[in-house]
Amino acid sequence: MLSTLMLIHMRGIAKRYQMGSHVVNALDGVDLDVERNEYVALMGPSGSGKTTFMNIIGCLDSPTEGTYILNGENVTEMPDDTLAHVRNKEIGFVFQTFNLLPRASAFQNVELPLIYAGLDASTRRERANASLEAVGLADRARHKPNELSGGQRQRVAIARALVNSPSIILADEPTGNLDSKSGAEIMALFDQLHGRGHTLIVVTHDEAVAAHARREIRLRDGRVEVDRRRTPTPITKEV
């Protein structure tokens, strides 16, 4: 079966909200297949359903209709705790506002998914340190988020996303809260991760960010308007 070879296999995904007397179709029958090591930019104007779509891809939300098979597993109608387990194993989130725990050190932030994965302390230490090293922050492990620059914070968040070796890194406007230099560094890091075989889905409205991706998906009114492969046109320098 083709679907099992795909990392993401979605058919007829719909999400409807009841708003008073009428129904809003946030997503209206979306199909999506993503292979391993793809680099996807998910774009679309606000209200296009891209946030809802991202939440469903990230298993934070369940579709009203349709089928979603993630890494060979049907996650369409899983109960909450099972979905939490799937997120822990399969998805690495990178948020616009970083979402680091303010009172925890960089190391402790990166370690967090490993705690919920139930790993022992020495494995956690090893993996969290390796992950911090991968984003070039091994020397900042003991720093609290407020002792780090915006770019460094986002790199800690990326280290946290990587630490459980997820199938997909799902980034939501990862450069939205950064100055252009830090943003460029983060995109360069994403390029490196793609180069190392990671699968990335970046939700953005920034064409410069989208330009790094190898595939562009545009949503409009809850449907896929554009889905095309492309050669990357790096606007930023490698670091």
Place this chain on the structure above:
Amino acid sequence: MRPSFRVVLEGVRIAYTALLANKLRTLLTLLGNIVGIMSVIAVVSLLGGIDLYMRNEVAAEGSNLFSIQRVNFLEAIEDFETFIDKVMYNPDLTRDDADALRESLELAKYVSARAESGGVNVSALGKSVEVTIAGCDAVYPYISDIPLAGGRHLTEIDDRENAQVALLGWDVYAGLIAPRDAEGMTVRIGNRHFRVVGVAAQRGRILGQSRDRFVIVPLGAYRKVFGPQQTVEIRIVADDIRLLEDAMEEATVAMRIRHGLGPRDENDFAVTSSEQLINLWKSISRGVMTALVALVGVSMLVGGIVLMNTMVVSVTERTREVGLRKAVGAPQGAIMWQFLVESATLSVFGGIAGMALGFAIAAIVSAVSVLPYVVNAALVGIAFAVTVAVGLVFGTYPALRAARLDPVEALRSE
């Protein structure tokens, strides 16, 4: 996810940080716990001290001792009117009663008559002290444990001859005669002079009262000073502690016969034992404990509700954090435990503060008053367990609220 040590530790750490981050809020939150635990610790420590004192006192007196008195002062607490009637109408007890009982009682080992007056001035060598004067027959050394520092006890001959001799308590000797030798000295009680024949060894203070401010003189000599109309107390030591009840019954029957009471008449005297004093104390302390449990219960309930409120605020403030934790894979149980551990830890902090304050209060009260206190280890354990329980029970609702947050909503919150 079960609450691994790591999760508990993380919760304790978060609670500790939160505690320091907002000291005033923490203090207000934990006020109920602090006050509740503080009062229970302070009161129980002091009650325990009094309890210990009572036991020691009874042990010193000998628990096979009982008394026949004209009235039982403890009855005043239960029924004041009856007590007043008895004070007015009960006949005096006499030395003859004691002698008759000594002859007739089979279960009694010693029978002693004794009269007592407090606040009497005793003087010697131009100095004067206020003491309790006891008039005793020669049996008293067998009934009360009064070791001697020097000299001798009063004897059968002193008693028979109504000799004007005296045994001084240590404080009386120290206050009037020391550093001189007591040998050959006389003390004046009223307008009579008593030759000192012995000095009792120092017995120290209990409940702040000196047990060395007494003078013992023969009962006959006592009457010459205080008049013959004084009633005596008859102290009886039962032959066998196991037969204490029977000995008391025997003495009661003998006294009823002496007083010519009919089968329907009430006793016109009182038979009391230290057991009764202990029982009275037990019922008082049980009453205090019951009131205390109610008070502490209310205070812990209020404390619990305030704690719940604070935890709800804490959950609301950290909605995004909960969302993030869920996004990276925390199941509901883990979130639930995080907040439960946090609220239990907060609650225990309150309990520890309450314990410290409670023991401090007990120690201070004990230092400035005559009340002793004891530290009760079981109580510390119970206080700890109660505060943990309060934290868990009242933390459940906020923890459930956090655990059930929708991750998408939670991540979107500000």
